[in-house]
Amino acid sequence: MGIAREPALRTARPGHRLRLQGLSPPRNRDDLHRVSRCFHQHGDPGARQAVGFSHPPDPGHPPAASLRTPERCEPPSDRAGAAGTRESGTRTAPRHSAHSPHRRGAMSGTRIALLAAFPFPAPLGSQHYCAEQAGALARAGAHVTLFCYARGEGSIPDGIRVIRTPRSLSPRALRAGPSPGKPPADLALAATFLRRSRAEDFDAVLAHNAEAAAIALAVRAVGGPPVVYVAHALLGCELDAWAPGWLAGTARSGGALADRWLASRADAVVALCDAAAAALRPHARGPIAVLPPGHRAELPPTHEQKRRVCARAGVAPGAFALYTGNVDRYQELPVLAAAARSTPELPVLVATHGDARFETPHVRCVRVTPEEARVLAHTCSLSLVTRRRPGGFPIKLLQYMEAGCAIVACEAIAHGLTHDRDAWLVSRDAGPDAFARALRTLNRDPGRRARLGRGARATLAAHHDWSSLAPRTLALADEARGCPPAPRALATRSPSP
Known part of the structure; x- marks a missing residue:
């Protein structure tokens, strides 16, 4: 019995x-x-x-067959919706356990927490991706709650509940990278998420970036939800960009150790590109899926918008190369400056949202709003990404692909793009000469630029549609709920030969 x-x-x-x-x-x-x-x-x-x-x-414990999983406690909204399916005082439709093939995670109504260890919203790539993912999951039928720092700049997607840390403990700056204000902000985020996860029954948490994953794993240890680590980058390839030169080697080895530890503890991993999946898969104890960021296409800017924004930026429509985004060390913009010096016939414009600037005799830098950056992407003749560190996916690529302009980028960060089909790609170890050669070749061949632009737009539609990426993300979260408990020691498996 x-x-x-x-x-x-x-x-x-x-x-x-x-x-x-x-x-x-x-x-x-x-x-x-x-x-x-x-x-x-x-x-x-x-x-x-x-x-x-x-x-x-265990003689003091019932046999396995005698244990049945209790039902999930329902919030008032669920109880009201199920009132017609149960008799007074009796539940007639019990929830399924995490190990059941009929568990709710693959169905609409999944309760998803998004843990974002950064200000939100903000005109930065990580925040844009998180906002797009939250909106897509909500449209797919999930109940999404986003946890983030108190400060932000911009609008929040419809259907998303946002829970913030105390404002006094949030960093004032919106810029990317390490800052003295992040450790107390992360502790406040951990306390906020722990408190809410005890009060609510989340099916899974999608932890954006390494800091959020560490917080989610700590909360899981005291009864929190399963953790899906959304790996925006490989720390082993990124951390040395923020460290002084004499600490670069230590930063790389420490980042690689953190990559292995997070993959070995998380219940599932979202990799944004094949390179990240290849690096994390040997250490992952749960499922890992390559799910690049999605994009919702918007109406193209009008001719008047293009004319006005180009006039403000000091460039002629259709006659300049464009880089948009951050101007920190991670973007490797000195390569762009050297390439621009070799191609004086093509003006190079850097459009950034922040106070920091990157300007040389051959590169013009302007501060723009996110909407102005989008207009410039639809107006330039060439778009550029000089970052070479593998493991992530530059969100600016999606904007370039939507605009249908020819892209020049490093193959290490251009997941899903093919050289001379939908982009001009250079090798990871390529120097300024390779970028300069690409600029000169494409600047002289408008037909080739148009063909690459059409290919980029087709790739965007085929591989970055949220209507297919959101259900796959929810399915991965459902798999995470069935992952066995994490081991206490760091996984030390080696890659398969």
């Missing part, structure tokens, strides 16, 4: 009971879903046998 009622805290074994103390005492006995989660993740026979672990028989 199975047990007659769901297990409560007082029926749990002592080792499991300690894992429930993250909840306040009154909730410990009432939150049957958390009691069930602890049984499934921390050693009861049924959960361990379901994932293939051996478990010695």
Whole structure:
């Protein structure tokens, strides 16, 4: 015979009971879903046998077949919607466990938390991607709650609930990269997410960037939801860009260690490109999927908008090369400056949103709004990305592809693009001469520029449509719910030969 009622805290074994103390005492006995989660993740026979672990028989514990998963506690909205399907005082449609093939994660109504360890919204690539993903998941039927710092600049997508940290603990600057204000902001974000995850029943958390993933893993250790690590970059390839030269080697090795640790602990991983998936897959304990950022196309700017923005930027429409975005060390803009010096016949414009500037005798730099940057992308003759560090996906590429202008980029960061089909790609170790040669060749061949622009727009439609990426993201979150518990030690598997 199975047990007659769901297990409560007082029926749990002592080792499991300690894992429930993250909840306040009154909730410990009432939150049957958390009691069930602890049984499934921390050693009861049924959960361990379901994932293939051996478990010695315990005379004081019921057999595996006698344990049944308690129902998920429903919020008031769910109870109201299900009122017609149950009798008074009796539930007639129980929720399925995380190991059931009928679990709710692959269906609409999934409760998703997006954890963003940065100001939001903001005119930066990571924030733009997070906002687009949140909106797409909401349109796909998920209930999305986004956790972020208190400060931001811009509009929030419709249908998204945003929970912020205290304003006094949020960094004042919106720029990318490390800053002294981030550690206290991350601690505040961890406290905010921990408090809300105890009060709400999230099916999974999508943690954007490494800091958010570390926070989500810490909250999972005290009963939080499964963690899907959204790897915006490979830290082993990125951190040395922010470190002084004498610490570059240490930054690279420390970043690579962090990459391995996060992949070995997360329940699932979203890689934005093949290079990131190849680096993280040997260490990942759960599923990993290559899901590049999506993009929602907008109406093209009018002729008057193009004329006005170009006049303000000091360039002629259709007769300049464009770079948009940050001007920090990570973007490797000195390569662009050297290439521009070799091609004086083609003006090069850097359009950035921040106060920092990058201007040389052969490069003009202007501060623009996100909408003005988009207008310039639709007006330039060539678009440029000089970043060479693999592992991420520059969001500016999506804007260039939408505009249908010819792209010159490094092959290491141009996931999904093919040389001379939808972009002009140079090798990762290429210097300024390779970029200058690309600028001269395409500047003299308008037919080739037009063909590459059409190819880029076709690639955008084929591989960056949120209507297909959002369901795949929810399916990955559903897989994460069935991932076995993480080991206590760092995974040390080596890549397969």
